[in-house]
Amino acid sequence: MDGLLYREDAYRREAPGRVTGHTPEGGVIVEPALFYPKSGGQPGDSGWLEWDGISLPIATAVKGEDGVSSVLVPAEAMALPPKGAHVVQVLDWDRRHRHMRVHTALHLLSVVIPLPVTGGQIGADGGRLDFLMPEPPTDRDGIEAALNALVDRDLEVSEGWISEEDLDRRPELVKTMSVQPPRGAGRVRLVRIGTGGEQVDLQPCGGTHVARTGEIGTLRLGKIENKGKQNRRVAIQLA
Template structure:
């Protein structure tokens, strides 16, 4: 099992770790700050340093069981099993993903009552697909989204008993990705205050600590992708 430091410390950019597995398929560490691709968010890239060598990590993905696999190029140097490494992510890329992922939660909060049928987080642009018969007005969505960002709402994660989904199944907005069950606990991301949150959803991704950190967002386009599918693409306005 790889300890996932990013779940509770999303702003941590590096950590020391011990190599558990090392091979052409990738490197497994006992702990990591590298987010593994999932839920529409890309895996982190970065570098591993150790005594006598270093290797770029192209992307972190989910490995066998609870392991996270740090993918390397075909000709990359590999640290020996048991070596202590310094694992450092590409922070600029990660932070861009954090800002956009949080903006997507805000966008989801604006499209009330519609299930999310798909989505993808990107540093330059991101998208969410909604089960909607008609497209919402683009200008209104953009204005409301930026108002939520400017309000600088707090963003927090919390662990709860997974049975909360049995009593409140409406917490899950996504049809394509369901939160994992069986561990006994569930990670919720809350935007806003405890009593009347702007958004509250199960999520294993990384997020900024306040919505103001996102910065201005523009709605690039709203497309019809089927009879009941509306795709909203957003991007940083700067």
């Protein structure tokens, strides 16, 4: 456990906290952090801060200057809770959960299309991955069917850790070419889909995920776009 509530329990919808500071831009830092800060293609969480009968809408969360803390960005110009105030953090759970479903689905897309990933983006209704793929895929129906077959297997999604030294010895775990796992803490978080002989994916990731692939629901393959001589952008959507 590292004190980041969004990592310890992605299903936690609200939690008490204490304001530990403000940023010059008007952000609020609350510890322990429940709101996931924008990172790795996943948007920051939105929701509310509540204290003394006041409810402050939060538009998003971003990483602080230390690269770890979660800075909450208010959606409205209102008085902020003072430093030291005890607050309740409340997520926009529907939005967070949709991000969890899409993020896990993109991991499955990287299984169905086993090519290096050059970029990605997560949204509440769908997402996309960019692949090092000189020629576009010809079997759209096959890709969509393979994705939904992995969803229907209802595979367990779990996490673990690997030392930076061991990760250096296993470079095949890093699928993304554009974004490398954060370093400096001595270890890197891994997200695993499937267990034992049913394992289908294992890769470094700091985002939030569903507990089982069946929770994703039916997926639809979206546009496949040309993004350069060697890159193809593949979009997916929640049905």
